[in-house]
Amino acid sequence: MSTVRRDAAVSVRPMHASDIAQVMAVELENYPYPWTEGVMRDCLRVGYSCWVMEADGMVAAYAVLSAAAGEAHVLNISVAPGRQGHGLGRQLMEHLLQAAHGHGADTVFLEVRPSNKVAVHLYESMGFNQVGLRSGYYPSEQGREDAIIMARVLSDISS
Numbered sequence: 001m002s003t004v005r006r007d008a009a010v011s012v013r014p015m016h017a018s019d020i021a022q023v024m025a026v027e028l029e030n031y032p033y034p035w036t037e038g039v040m041r042d043c044l045r046v047g048y049s050c051w052v053m054e055a056d057g058m059v060a061a062y063a064v065l066s067a068a069a070g071e072a073h074v075l076n077i078s079v080a081p082g083r084q085g086h087g088l089g090r091q092l093m094e095h096l097l098q099a100a101h102g103h104g105a106d107t108v109f110l111e112v113r114p115s116n117k118v119a120v121h122l123y124e125s126m127g128f129n130q131v132g133l134r135s136g137y138y139p140s141e142q143g144r145e146d147a148i149i150m151a152r153v154l155s156d157i158s159s
């Protein structure tokens with residue numbers, strides 16, 4: 001597994017409603033089929049584990065995790081385009097794994113497009129393995145794209 005580069009200039013904190021404008025700006029830049037602002041607000045409202053990574057007073061990345069009944073699901077993890085490739089995604093995912101453990105989860109699940117090579121590489125390097133495939137799950141320019149379902153057990157995470 002690759003080493004997590006810890007950037008002292010960034011910090012992870014809970015997402016607040018006042019972050020939504022910046023979070024949505026990144027969401028719209030990063031995804032051809034982005035979440036709506038309403039979905040993002042609902043995640044906060046229902047109490048999902050929502051995080052932002054801040055750098056220079058700006059939202060550099062954010063993530064949303066749901067956790068219940070011993071399972072956690074990474075619903076979104078997204079690094080601002082200008083900040084990608086500098087270890088922030090890995091650092092934020094490490095934080096999510098700790099948060100999932102703190103919520104009592106023993107397994108973390110996520111879904112990813114097979115075409116998203118950077119994300120698949122990141123998840124595999126962090127101990128996620130493919131456990132399933134949802135056929136034609138995502139919209140895409142070619143019609144539909146499968147979703148790889150990946151899981152990571154948390155047995156090695158200490159309290």
Ligand SMILES: CC(C)(COP(=O)(O)OP(=O)(O)OC[C@H]1O[C@@H](n2cnc3c(N)ncnc32)[C@H](O)[C@@H]1OP(=O)(O)O)[C@@H](O)C(=O)NCCC(=O)NCCS
Nearest residue numbers: 002030077078079084085086087088089090112118119122
């Ligand atoms: C996927 C994403 C969260 C990864 O975050 P990141 O900060 O860019 O990634 P990191 O810098 O932590 O790097 C993670 C790994 O991917 C590799 N990587 C990063 N950017 C890359 C690029 N442009 N091309 C190839 N590999 C790349 C890194 O080398 C690193 O692997 P290594 O540590 O073995 O060298 C981020 O790129 C992103 O937000 N993408 C758009 C939204 C998205 O696709 N989210 C995931 C949905 S499932």
